[in-house]
């Protein structure tokens with residue numbers, strides 16, 4: 262997608278601090294971290310939002326969770342724990358319309374909403 266911020270990050274047109282990359286998935290540090298560890302894990306393929314995920318994306322989304330676990334281990338937060346958040350749509354406050362999984366950790370996290 263030409264005008265998508267995260268597609269531009271995938272293409273290297275906008276710089277990012279990468280923490281993981283393979284053919285299908287990219288993970289990079291959030292520019293405005295909400296916790297000591299705040300990493301965004303995204304499919305390289307443009308999927309606007311979780312609700313736009315197709316049946317054919319099920320394996321890809323499963324791989325994203327495997328990558329999240331790998332990064333949590335590398336970042337040293339496996340023992341203490343971490344939170345994964347996907348904001349989908351307006352009421353959830355999704356700002357970037359390219360599916361992304363927030364991996365947040367490194368401190369005692371705030372009140373759970375759900």
Ligand code: 5GP
Pocket residue numbers: 266275277278289290291292293294301347348354355356357358
């Ligand atoms: P959302 O609110 O859509 O779930 O989350 C978007 C996230 O992307 C926010 O946490 C925001 O800080 C992050 N973000 C926005 N622009 C950039 C950018 O240019 N680079 C990086 N690394 N993160 C960004």
Ligand code: ZN
Pocket residue numbers: 262265266267268269306307308358359
């Ligand atoms: Zn995109």
